[in-house]
Amino acid sequence: MPGYAERVKVFGIYIQGGPIGVVVATGGIRRVIEFRAVTKRFEDGTIAVDELDLTVEAGTITVFVGPSGCGKTTSLRMVNRMIDPTSGTILVDGKDVLTVDPPTLRRGIGYVIQQAGLFPHRTVLDNVATVPLLSGWDKRKARTRAAELLEIVGLDPAFGKRYPAQLSGGQQQRVGVARALAADPPVLLMDEPFSAVDPVVREDLQNELLRLQAELDKTIVFVTHDIDEALKLGERVAVFQTGGHLAQYAKPAELLSAPANDFVASFVGRDRGYRTLTFLHADVPVHPVTTARLGERVTITDWTLVVDEQNRPKGWLSGVDGEVEVAEKDLISGGSLYDGTTLRGALDAALSSPSALGVVVDDAGAVTGVVQAADVIQALAKARAAGEVPK
């Protein structure tokens, strides 16, 4: 039964999985990427990118999003010269990329591609060590660095000896990210890196990327056609329109609240109002809740939250007549947990809970109380009255 316990466990691993004791050398270099009137027309006449003007701020994750064929990949690949523009200029840290010889340029820019693109004939460790070796590091140092990186991306270094075919899709993606990070490039290009994995693994990888970025402070360009992924990861999001036009370049909240045109409005989707909650932080009143431990004998009159020894949620019991012993088999599994961050999380916790009470947990996963949907709506109304939610 997928109850609360397992969710908490997943959370627990995630927290423990942090890069404790691993030193990440960033060198503090931050690079700006500028597209100036960049156009790409392929030999067959297709205009993939049309007069693109855009500045990717140093040290941020910028997401390129848009429907299939709108020129995201082409734009991305012009940065490391996998494709050269027909006209216009691309500057990395003020330097025109066309003046740098492609292999040299690429060794200074991490590139993560869809399906990971690992070298099937090399071990995971050697895959990760590729760029350091190309850049002339000695083998021992490159391998040590590669092993460190496996840990940084949340893989057991024991995986280093395996070959790519022996890894799951999600693990391959992590190795792809590790390979791109190996030579500690200040710029990272990621082309739909998480599109080939299931939603649960994808969310894991997204969280991992955000955690990494908090430490690494790279300039990351991330391509996706999934608007949710864009809104979650991007500090800035560039929405591309078919034909290679940049439709809007803005912060996620602004994209949702003030789409530049109908295309953007329809692309960000119908749940726009609900998604906006992701970017709102407001106080929602937390109510106390009746709790009980497994094996306890209690009289249950109303919805009761059953918790374990560490006060972590296990599931719900609804009103029963008389005294009963709390048994695992009687539990009704609960919905999502609210960790006190965004209004969207609070509302979802309340809506997905069988008792209509959203369980609030602290960093350790212990129950601190419950929230109700009506309270979230009220908090939203207050925020709106205070002018925090643009119309």
Add this chain to the structure above:
Amino acid sequence: MTWIFENWERFWEVTEVHLRLSVVPVVIGFVLSIPLGWWASRSQTARAILFPFANILFTIPSIALIVITPVLIGVKILDEINVIVPLVVYTVALMVRAVADALAAVPGNVVAAANAMGFRPLRRFLTVDFPLALPVTIAGLRVATVSNISMVSVGALVGLGGYGQLFTEGYQTDNTDKVLAGLIGTVVLAVLADGLLLLIGRLLTPWARVGR
């Protein structure tokens, strides 16, 4: 080239023999390899027996097979059967694999759909599996045909007919033109046969060319 025109009748005569000695084994070998290939595509055991055996057959030099055959089947050394039998053997050795691979590559969902529609095994094989396996099979047949046409000449080393006779006679009489004539004949025959099979393949599998 002049030799060919000056000795047109002789050239035509060896061409006929050459054609017969290479086409007959291909046809017999192909027919034999269909059931064998089908068996190999269905059974692991069949593959374990047939494939290594086919490989070993390949390692026997054609000249050796040609001189051993008469002793084994008890005919005179100058009988055409002595070229036909070895070439049938080579053709089968090559085609069993091609047919097995081709049948194994037929998409499983198509086969499942055919079964679900109620095809009986033989009928399904003839109307679904085999046609779908044709492109790969024909590719194998082209290789077998071309190599047969080139191998028939070896028979001349023991005195059998075909273009090979022009090689041995040319060698003995120091007549380069005669050898060249045989060589040109062989290559032209091979190219024509290959082209013909390519064409037949296209006509038989019109679906293989669309949507590429």
Add this chain to the structure above:
Amino acid sequence: MGWLFDPAHWSGSTGIPVRLVEHFGYTLLTLVIGALIAVPLGAFVGHTGKGGFVIVGLSNALRALPTTAVLILVVLWAGLGDFPVYVALVLLAIPPIMAGTYAGVRAVDPVTVDAARGVGMRESGVLLQVEIPNALPLIFGGFRGAALQVVATATIAAYTGAGGLGRFVFDGLALQDFGQMLAGAVLVALLAVLVDLGFAGLQRLTVSPGLRPVGTGGKR
């Protein structure tokens, strides 16, 4: 089989060991020369993707060439000796090696090749460090096919008086000595199997374990 096991045939300058070494020598040198010509051609065309039709056309044309005729022609032009044998056998070895290399390089996943460029490899690095290692299984396939044909066909060298195991076949034929012919054929087949085993061993040593099929469990 008596002929084969007669100790008298196992010594001297025309004995079985000498002929075996000659035959193996033809095979080895032919494959080396063939590789020097065919591997770079196949790899280059496979890498650039341009001129594939040349490779296919050339392979097919060479395959159609009757080895006997080539051998005789070169003997008539250049005289007897080992040279005509090598010309004929190299022309025989080129098509499978070239086709195997070409197909192997072409068959490398484009995503992998793209990644190789993406991490900053130069074109030579892409070819030598990524495409060739990944193409090795098919390249070996080409070599093994070529080796089988060369070992079997080197027998014909004896027709123009050169050495090798073919001597037993042709001498036996001339003397109507069936035992000698059979011994020659058996020895050739044996040598072919040994050469193939040698290649299989080499393949195991050089092909990355990452390229072996994983989880090949029963089905099919």
